[in-house]
Amino acid sequence: MPELPEVEVLVRHLRPQLRNKIIRAVQVKRPRVLRPTSPQRLQRALRGSKFIAVSRRGKYLLFQLQPPGKAAPRLLVGHLGMTGRMYLAPSQNPLPKHAAVVLSLGSDNFIFEDTRYFGRFTLDVRAIQKLGPEPLSEEFSAEDFAQALKRCEQSIKIKLLDQSLVAGIGNIYASEALFRAGIGPRTKARRLNFEQVQQLWGAIREVIAEAIRFGSTVPLSYAGTGWEDGLFYFGSVGDGRGFYQERLQVYDRANLPCVVCGNGIKRFVQAGRSTFYCPHCQRRKTAKTGLD
DNA sequence: CACCATGTTCCTTG
């Protein structure tokens, strides 16, 4: 369930629950998600350690751990992949079918479950060192963004998925940001003029900030049996009649009317992934008035 | 059976 907003909401949810908790035991059910860390090394590093901070970088969760004694703090890095979830559940509960890693914290277990096992739970920090700026931070400026896009031959939609350009945008919010900026997803990144880059820069920040705000209002129970299981990003939240449809304006809306102009939303495939857009609102050289 | 899915990484091709 993971793009930056979903991870941010999860981090805020977990932070107070994990703070000062001590890891008593480490169960690795799917060693693949640790790669390249070995189960033995993870167990040795984590057992007895205390959670002292929980944060986020891009789509990665960062758990700062204090080992027993005077050892230096350690960083545990998590990533939800496509289907990962992390939550606390009572220790007496049965483990879910796709539990990948389980940390015993006493009366609760901290569970990382992931149906497809694309996620990560590792001591390897190399991935986070390659990330671009946080989109909501001061580090992310329209000027730098424009500079970076200048030499890119790729279409802007594909470029937005490049985590070294700006961290945390995924397939959903890439389509959403381009729609809001009125820019066609096929446009070559280098062909955007500075005004368009500014529009896109603002749209990225708005779309992400709004999603975090939305997610923060959703009641969460990551223990996960009902519909309110934290998958607020799309589809799974609400009464089954499309609570989310008012939130996402183009993603997964192929053939449905554009919320702005009423024309049909189109779907096509770029780099093997679905892109959704409105051919009318996202034409070339669209000057958005903001009044529609 | 077919095709689709929120992500990243590796391999091939140019």
Add this chain to the structure above:
DNA sequence: CCAAGGAACATGGT
């Protein structure tokens, strides 16, 4: 060496 495209990873939903 770099860029771009595709496959792989693994499981489930429709």
